[in-house]
Amino acid sequence: MKKLKWICLLTTVLIAFTFVMSSCIGGGEPTGENGELKITYYEGGTGKVWIETLASKFEKETGVKVILTADPMATENAITLLQSGRNLPDLMFILQTGWQKYVQSGWLEELDDLYNGTFKAEYTVGGETKTIGSVYDVTGTTLFTDSGKTTGVNLTDMLIDDFEDYGYISETFDSEPHYYVESWTAPCTGFVYNVDLLKSVGYDAPPATEEEFRECCAKLVENGIAPFAWGGSGMEIAYWDFITETWWAQYSGLDKWKEFYQFESADVYNDPGRAAALGLWQDLIVSPTDGSFINSIEKPMGKDHNDAQRSFVKGEAAFTPTGSWVETETEKFVLPGFNMRMMSVPTINGAKTGADGKPIKIQNTSAGDFACIPKKAANKQAAKAFLAFMNRPENVEYFTVETGIPRAFNYTPSKLGGISDFAKSCFELFEESECMYQNSKSPLFIYGGVERWCKYGTNIYGNLAGANRQSASAIANDMYTYAKSMWNTWSKAAGL
């Protein structure tokens, strides 16, 4: 009996000891010649070759051992990781999410020195000292081909104006603002089209206007080809936002679209461009007689974006709403010779025109994906060094060539060598168009959870279809009415 007691006691102590010790894992000092750098990244449309290559180059230059963790749920898991402060990576690359709350909760490290060019880290590799800093020489690269800047530039100089202050906020209302995150990707989004299918119905170039687009869809249907491959089973239905938002911005003007996201008052919802954009979607996708889906692959609502992309690359549809990541995501099952390009979203009737009387070319991006360093990370210096290394012009260009996705830098990626025709089509649109960057500093947007399609969210497309569908204008008006009724609640929730 006594023996049994001792065994029980010992077991309890051992469990407690293991528990306590396991809590300490991940919070220790960096090890190795110049330490270890743990990076967790979202595994998705960017693939993993880019980070494996950059990590390997970084290891050689600094002697810092890089440990990579690919996580398809990195964005969803970030909040739990940061909140717990345990087993933290030193650097995270995740998709657009409410990172501002991470800052306000004191979870993120400041990146001011990285932005203003004062960051410098020295590493000794094989007796030789190497420096990684955040002042760059852009000579010999395609960065700044238009501005003519060459040397001594810092990150704020290199980033496009809209994204220069993306990560710049205050931890609290009365504190000084700092940089906390850095933009990671700036994918082009819109319609990707199957070149050969369009040619088969007589289109050498994709349709540019609403009329042409409607006509093209009709021709495709006549020839037994579904115009659109899309999936609506989960968040994927929101891929349509890339298109409808572009139509909205075309109709109302880019400035008005940007104004919307500043949420000055409920009146921002009273914008005819919203109803026009949703109306065009409804016209193209929903049967006016019974509300079923038209111009689409079979049973789109039961498909996710992978199913839709598979249908598209199998040649079952001519267009798919997606982004420049589609090339990486479909590379495993695309057939040789498949020919796709990104196209400018056809101009909606009534779109704003430029000084030349022609419609303004607008390109949607989803440039909110970002990199951040947890405040409690073990090796913040190496994490910053990696970001500085990644921001080197040659590495920005490498990233673009490898992934086919631009970053929010001032450069002309279409001039890069070694890119695919598809990537080139994306980059040309990126360069030729006025780009839509959703960069709101409004507390209602950041903290209040106020959405573009308030009350409906991604349900908006479902409510525009089906037997009980509503008209686009009715939904747009309903959103405006709802916004007015909820404005005080939202403001309160946002801390205003």
Next chain:
Amino acid sequence: MQKNKTGRKKKNKIARYDLIFVWLMLAWALIHFAVFWLYCNLNTFRLTFFRFNALTAKYEWYGLTRFVNIAKGMFGDTDIYLKNGLKNALWSFPVQVFIILPLSFFMAFFLFKKIPCSGAFRVIYFMPSILSVVVLAMVFRFQFNSEFGPLDSLIGKITGKETPDWFSSMSPTAMPLVFTFGVWAGLGYYIVLLNGAMQRLPQEVFEAAKIEGAGLWRECFSIVLPLIMPTYSMLFLTGSLAPFSYYLQPMLLCGETGGVNGATGTVALRVMSLMQGGFAEDAAAIGLFLSLIGIPFVLFIKWVLDKITPDVTF
């Protein structure tokens, strides 16, 4: 006298050691309870009454506003996700306790009676329980795939009509299929527990029943069911908790968003998506609100079950 004193001292020492031992053993469980249950739940409870002020980066008093909003959302028209989520979640209760549980009982009974091939059936029914629900959901979805799903193809051939978009939130087939999947995947677990309870029943009872001329159904309803009622009640009670935690099946089959207007969502799925979206306070408030509804509901069921469950143990 001296000997008695020394003996008492020794006894006291042993008693003290026993006490220390008991407390040490209890300490682990108590600390675990205090940290991972009490603290977490109290903190969750507290959070529901506060909101994060973005301007001051501090939590401040928010009162009952969240609960009012949840009530309006669930029973009014302000949150269609929550309203439909509650409706779907409530459906899981009858499915769990009036379909899966009775079916499991019959299956377990027939396995207990060693019908031909009962060994094979045991494996067939229990197999889904040892496989990951994610794998099962994939297999189930595959059956209804419009391109190569055997069931989809079969139904299409039999009816001669175009099959529906089975798991689309805009299709009336989605939630019934989710519940059908629940039946398929959930039978094994109940069967094992009920069969285990039946195995413990004394054989003499059945021999006596046989002598008295009891048939199979008589045996089933008049002997087996009453005798395993404590196990059945316990499963009924745990099944009645389903509406508060039902999210995995609809999420895996119909997507994590709950579909158009929450047509394939549940309240628990809403809680999960709010958590992932960083709205922990709202998620906590829904959880607490559900507890407020759920506790009396479950207590009532327990009270009814206690009334009708005979006090038998084996």
